[in-house]
Structure formats: structure tokens, C-alpha cells
Amino acid sequence: MNAHDDEKIRKLLRAAFPPVAAAGPPRDxxxxxxRRLDEAPARVPWFDWVFAxxxxxxxxxxxxxxxxLFYYL
Amino acid sequence: MELLEQFVLxxxxxFETLFHQFQHEVYGWILRIVRDPAATExxxxxxxxxxxxxxxxxxxxxxxxxxxxxxxxxxALDHLRRxxxxxxxxxxxxxxxxxxxxxxxxxxxxxxxxxxCFRQLPAKLxxxxxxxxxxxxxxxxxxxxxxISPGAVKLRVFRAVRQLRxxxxxAGVQA
Numbered sequence: 001m002n003a004h005d006d007e008k009i010r011k012l013l014r015a016a017f018p019p020v021a022a023a024g025p026p027r028d029x030x031x032x033x034x035r036r037l038d039e040a041p042a043r044v045p046w047f048d049w050v051f052a053x054x055x056x057x058x059x060x061x062x063x064x065x066x067x068x069l070f071y072y073l
Numbered sequence: 074m075e076l077l078e079q080f081v082l083x084x085x086x087x088f089e090t091l092f093h094q095f096q097h098e099v100y101g102w103i104l105r106i107v108r109d110p111a112a113t114e115x116x117x118x119x120x121x122x123x124x125x126x127x128x129x130x131x132x133x134x135x136x137x138x139x140x141x142x143x144x145x146x147x148x149a150l151d152h153l154r155r156x157x158x159x160x161x162x163x164x165x166x167x168x169x170x171x172x173x174x175x176x177x178x179x180x181x182x183x184x185x186x187x188x189x190c191f192r193q194l195p196a197k198l199x200x201x202x203x204x205x206x207x208x209x210x211x212x213x214x215x216x217x218x219x220x221i222s223p224g225a226v227k228l229r230v231f232r233a234v235r236q237l238r239x240x241x242x243x244a245g246v247q248a
Contacts, residue, residue: 009206030093
């Protein structure tokens with residue numbers, strides 16, 4: 001591969017994908033950003049809390065399972 | 074207090090001022106990478122959401138523009154990865170041209186093949202190839218946006234060209 005070959009690829013790409021003209025957003029996106037900020041953070045489902053609790057209890061009662069778990073992860 | 078320091082403390086007015094100063098730059102940068110105006114709007118919003126969420130981690134001694142561009146690049150890369158996976162699953166169209174007509178000298182079929190081969194590249198190679206080969210951004214600028222060295226950018230461009238040439242040859246396009 002040489003510079004000439006690279007130039008061929010570059011030309012082919014630029015012909016297929018014309019460079020983007022400098023452009024800004026067609027509208028002010030601030031209201032959309034505010035809406036996004038106002039969205040409630042994702043809530044953790046109750047069964048995930050139950051699962052985490054069961055795992056924590058398992059680790060406390062049977063600490064020997066921890067290395068086995070890491071092995072299978 | 075300086076604008077950037079107010080932003081670090083989570084001041085929404087300071088964030089709004091920064092948003093209006095940088096939204097054009099961020100939008101333009103993302104558009105260069107993803108080349109899809111509708112997706113670019115969403116990604117610009119996503120970028121500024123990520124920026125606000127991480128306001129406490131920003132160092133006001135550094136450039137806000139460079140930091141914003143880096144977050145924008147990550148958001149654009151996430152999008153390219155999602156689209157690439159989706160395209161592999163449901164065969165989405167490969168052309169997201171944003172109004173600029175392609176070169177008429179290039180035959181439609183060849184163009185389709187180039188687009189298809191290009192969209193098969195891994196997201197991080199697509200991004201550097203777009204920025205370096207199509208948009209002709211400097212390696213230093215791309216490196217800063219990706220958080221890697223200019224040497225690593227050069228290597229990614231080299232790998233992108235090599236993979237692209239292989240797929241084009243396989244598709245019967247002389248490259």
C-alpha cells in the first residue's frame with residue numbers, strides 16, 4: 001500500500017460521501033436539553049433489589065461462593 | 074465568579090450560556106461523524122445532557138470546547154455502534170446523506186458499494202476515516218477528540234483504509 005493507493009481510496013470516499021458543509025442545528029435545541037434534564041432518572045425495578053439482597057445475603061452466609069462466582073464471570 | 078466555575082457548581086444559567094456558545098460547534102462535529110441530521114440533533118441533546126451530568130468533573134482551567142467535543146465524539150461513536158449492530162440485524166439503508174449531492178461521476182452502483190463497505194467498518198475506524206479522509210481534519214484535532222495520540226489516529230486510518238480496500242476488492246470495486 002502506498003500514498004497513491006491511499007489517495008485513490010480518499011477520492012472514492014469523498015465522491016461517495018461529500019464533506020459536510022459547516023452547519024448548525026436547524027432549531028434551538030435548548031428546550032430539548034431541558035426536557036432531557038427533567039426526565040426522571042431510570043428507576044431500578046423491585047426484582048433487581050430483591051436479587052441484589054439475595055446475593056448480598058448469600059455472600060455473607062457463604063463467603064466461599066465468592067471465588068467460584070468470579071471464576072464463572 | 075467565572076462562567077466555567079459556575080457551571081462546575083451546577084449553575085443551570087451558566088450551563089445555558091455555555092450551551093448557546095457551543096451548540097453549533099458540537100452539532101457540526103457530530104454531523105461530520107454520523108452524517109445524519111436527525112440523529113445529530115438527538116446526539117447533540119444527549120451530549121449536553123452528558124456534559125451537565127458530569128459538570129463536577131470538569132476542570133475550569135481547561136477548554137470547555139475540547140471537553141465538549143470529546144463527549145460529543147463518544148456519543149457519536151455509541152450511535153455508530155448501535156446503528157452498525159442494527160444494520161447487521163435488519164439491513165437498514167446505508168445512505169444517510171444529509172442533502173449534499175454525491176459526485177455524479179461516481180456510478181450509483183459503485184457508490185452503494187462504497188457506502189456499504191464503509192458502514193461495515195468498526196465504529197472507531199469509521200469515525201477516524203470520516204474525519205481524516207473525508208472531512209480532512211488534522212490528526213491532532215481527531216486525537217484530542219478521541220482522547221488518543223496522533224500516532225494512534227494514524228494507525229486507525231491505516232487500518233480503515235486497508236479494511237476498506239479489502240472489502241471493496243471483494244465487492245468488485247477497483248480501489
